[in-house]
Amino acid sequence: MSTEVPMYCCALLGETETGKTSFARRHLTGEFVKSYNGNKVYQTYLLEFHTSLGDIRYTLWNSNQIDDFDCLHIQCAIIMTDFSRTRTFQRVPVLQTAIQIRYGNIPVALCANKMDLGRSNGMAYRLIPDHPTQFEYFEMSVKKNVNCEQPFLWLSRRLLGNDQLEFVAKPAVQPPDIPPAHWRTAFKGLALSQLPPIGDDGW
Structure with a gap:
């Protein structure tokens, strides 16, 4: 019996050259x-994660403009900024x-990308609400x-309502059940193929 996989519509927003497309x-x-x-045309990606x-x-909608999502039922969002460029944080309150x-x-x-550059401006911390329940800040590269x-781990926990949720490796696909008679026939054929050829004695 198949189980329907939950799917959520996620907006990926932020200034240009903050790494949104590379992130996707x-x-x-x-x-x-x-x-x-x-260009200002949005891009769409389908992402799948395996959890406990x-x-x-997630259908991830990547754009600089929130107006591109007017007809969508957005259920969560990622705002991308540049860890080292204060300018990329300025539009965060508007978004x-x-x-x-x-x-x-x-x-x-709220994701501050390019933390590998090692130059934090500290502005991100001033954008975090006093009592965040539906908002979280991440530094990443x-x-x-x-x-x-x-x-996505944090978003998944919020959307599914379980703070203990973890990402896990996708389980290996189990081989199908094959009747023993099939294996006996296969092994018999393999054994016959390994027999040496009958020599030509000139008869």
Whole structure:
């Protein structure tokens, strides 16, 4: 009996060149691809994670503009900033307010990418609400693959209502049940194929 996998619609927002597309591709392929898409057309990705409670999927909508998501039922959001550039944090309060107005009190992860550059400006901490329940801040490096799963782990815990949830490796697919008679026939055929050829004695 198949179990339906829960799927959530997630907005990925932030200034240009903060690593949004590279973040999405890191989750898709496991590789770091430095990519910048200068156009304003949104991009969509389907991501799947394996958890201690079963699989969970996200449709990740990547855009600079929240207006691109007007027709979508957004259930969670990731705001991407650059750890070393104060300018990329300036629009965060505007995005926080817009998300709250449009989609209600959904979980929002603020991610400061490029922490490998090692120059924190401290502005992110001033953007965290006094009593955050649906908001969390993460420092990460998509390039170095540091903390990249943490935003989705936190979002999954909030969406599924279980703070003990963990990401796990996908279980190996079990081989199908094959009747013993099939194996006997297969092994018999293999044994016959290993017999030496009958020589030609000139008869």
